[in-house]
Amino acid sequence: MVSVPSPTHGTHSVTAVEQPPVPVKLVIAGGFGVGKTTAVGAISEIRPLTTEAAITEVAAGVDDLTHTPGKTTTTVAMDFGCITIDPTLKLYLFGTPGQDRFGFMWDDVVEGALGGLVIVDTRRLDDCYAAVDYFEHKGIPFAVAVNAFDGEVHHNLDEVRWALDVSDHVPLVVFDARNTGSVRDALLVVLEVALSRAENTVAG
Incomplete structure (x- = not known):
């Protein structure tokens, strides 16, 4: 409650109007079967919208299932979820399809992110x-999140940075796509990078 002056009755109290959280769009991307759908599902406060389709024999011949033998579905358009970080900020999460053949959708999914x-x-x-x-x-602006499948990573972050040839200003983190807190921390890293880029742009 806040008090405001009244010309006839001294002061009276009115309820401050709460502002809705600022909506922010973030994109979760990566290759086939790396954990994009899992990450969205782990953190979304609503039931995630997914566009999963069964992997057919034809698709199995195209997509490498060597490291994901139990995978029976794949994203063919996008995943969607959201999470309220605090009363001032709400993230809207869009997961891209991982296969190159669905790359034509990326511009639409990423627009406004x-x-x-x-x-x-x-x-x-x-x-x-x-x-x-x-x-x-x-x-x-983006960050790279190494998904620790079964709690393990096969290369350290310096090796990953070298292999991906990404600059030093791109953060690299290890996370678990199944863990809500771990996904949240990774998304906050993206926010920090994006806000830093925006501040530098304004300052420049």
Whole structure:
């Protein structure tokens, strides 16, 4: 409650109007089966919208299932979820499809995004090159999150940075796509990078 002066009755109290949280769009990208859908599902405060389709025999012949033998579905358009970080900020999360053949959808999914999180599986780093190249080409701030499958990563972060050829200003973190807190921390890193870029742009 706040008090405001009244010309006839001294002061009276009125209820401050609460502002809705600021909406921020973030994109979660990466190769096939790296954990994008899992990450959105782990943190979303609503039931995530997914566009999962069964992996057919034809698709199985195209997509490498060597490291994901139990995977039976794949994202064919996008994933969507949201999370309220605090009363002032709400993140809207859009997950891209991982296969190159769905790359034509990326421009629509990414439009208006403040930043991106590129998820990496260190067993197959080459699967995420397209996502890294996309964000760099578009000039969109991003961070790289190494998904610790079964609690393990096969290369340390310095090796991953060298393999992806990303500059020092791109943060690299290790996270668990199944863990809510871990996903939240990774997304906050993206926010920090995006806000720092915006501040530098204004200052410049």
